[in-house]
Amino acid sequence: MVKLLDGKKLSQKMNVQMKQDVAALATQGIIPGLAVILVGDDAASHIYVRNKKRRAEKLGIRSVIEELPVTTTETELLQLIDQYNRDPEIDGILVQLPLPAQIDPWHVLLAIDPHKDVDGFSPVNMGKLWSGRPDVIACTPLGIMKLLAANGIDVAGMDALVIGRSTIVGRPMAGLLVNADATVTIAHTKTNDVKAIARRSDLIVAACGVAHFITADDVKPGAVVVDVGMDRLPDGKLTGDVDFEHVKDVASAITPVPGGVGPMTITMLMNQTIQLAKGRAQRE
Numbered sequence: 001m002v003k004l005l006d007g008k009k010l011s012q013k014m015n016v017q018m019k020q021d022v023a024a025l026a027t028q029g030i031i032p033g034l035a036v037i038l039v040g041d042d043a044a045s046h047i048y049v050r051n052k053k054r055r056a057e058k059l060g061i062r063s064v065i066e067e068l069p070v071t072t073t074e075t076e077l078l079q080l081i082d083q084y085n086r087d088p089e090i091d092g093i094l095v096q097l098p099l100p101a102q103i104d105p106w107h108v109l110l111a112i113d114p115h116k117d118v119d120g121f122s123p124v125n126m127g128k129l130w131s132g133r134p135d136v137i138a139c140t141p142l143g144i145m146k147l148l149a150a151n152g153i154d155v156a157g158m159d160a161l162v163i164g165r166s167t168i169v170g171r172p173m174a175g176l177l178v179n180a181d182a183t184v185t186i187a188h189t190k191t192n193d194v195k196a197i198a199r200r201s202d203l204i205v206a207a208c209g210v211a212h213f214i215t216a217d218d219v220k221p222g223a224v225v226v227d228v229g230m231d232r233l234p235d236g237k238l239t240g241d242v243d244f245e246h247v248k249d250v251a252s253a254i255t256p257v258p259g260g261v262g263p264m265t266i267t268m269l270m271n272q273t274i275q276l277a278k279g280r281a282q283r284e
């Protein structure tokens, strides 16, 4: 029987501790503050913003959401980041990726104060991760590691395939897996035969943004399959990078979409905002 890696359930469990942490901070007069900046109209980003807002409200985290037009200039965005860098009531800053073409994401990542980089994307935090000394870690890969651990899956010694090399998912995912003693392959659009690599992998993390890219034929019996994709089918339904209905009969464990990686991403974001607020409490 395949094991369902239920991110919604684990998130609900982790909410209990997070609520206690927020209550403890409140006694010190501190409300965790998160600034979210969304430029343009990326579909996955909009789902994320909506769910984040809901979750922050439930937990008592103050979230400020800036939705900027697709025409926003890089200078305007950098000014806004600077404003939040200096705002003492904001603990975490998250700029949604991807950004419109006129904005260089590298300039944005360099601008965010590493101490407020709740996504762990800034070069300092990414460098710490790849140095084996992680600090703030990208929420999606971190959520995946928690989900695996909570289900008794140890990746040490596994042959792991990460499909995708983005700043948000692929690269930090690979770093975390290496740190946890997996043997990692990172695939991308120039990879020769990603399906052949998939067939010999013990763990597949699919983060390429192609609906149902991984089918049952691509999966070794008993492999663990993690689906990061937030894709749309022609009928508009939300689905992932994995053909769940067929892959579930081959894999030993699998994440559903929705209800798998997505809720865990948000949980990690909330938790890291709380941790950054605890740092503020200690400094005050």
Ligand SMILES: NC(=O)C1=CN([C@@H]2O[C@H](COP(=O)(O)OP(=O)(O)OC[C@H]3O[C@@H](n4cnc5c(N)ncnc54)[C@H](OP(=O)(O)O)[C@@H]3O)[C@@H](O)[C@H]2O)C=CC1
Pocket: 044, 140, 163, 164, 165, 166, 167, 168, 169, 170, 187, 188, 189, 190, 191, 194, 207, 208, 209, 210, 228, 229, 230, 231, 261, 262, 263, 265
């Ligand atoms: N559930 C969650 O919490 C989250 C979900 N997402 C979703 O995950 C997916 C990936 O997101 P993100 O990393 O931001 O996406 P990007 O578009 O930034 O990156 C996609 C990566 O996949 C690679 N890729 C694309 N097509 C193929 C292919 N056919 N074979 C091999 N590699 C391929 C690309 O290669 P190359 O570099 O060569 O272009 C690229 O590295 C999206 O569906 C997104 O919506 C994202 C973040 C969080």
Ligand SMILES: Nc1nc(=O)c2c([nH]1)NC[C@@H]1CN(c3ccc(C(=O)N[C@@H](CCC(=O)O)C(=O)O)cc3)C=[N+]21
Pocket: 044, 045, 047, 048, 051, 094, 095, 096, 097, 098, 119, 139, 140, 168, 230, 238, 257, 258, 259, 260, 261, 262, 263, 265, 266
């Ligand atoms: N700087 C930055 N950091 C990110 O982490 C980031 C980003 N930019 N840009 C966009 C992507 C996308 N992303 C999602 C997270 C959760 C859900 C989520 O809540 N998913 C629910 C969907 C349920 C529903 O339909 O509402 C689920 O999978 O169950 C979706 C998408 C984070 N991203």
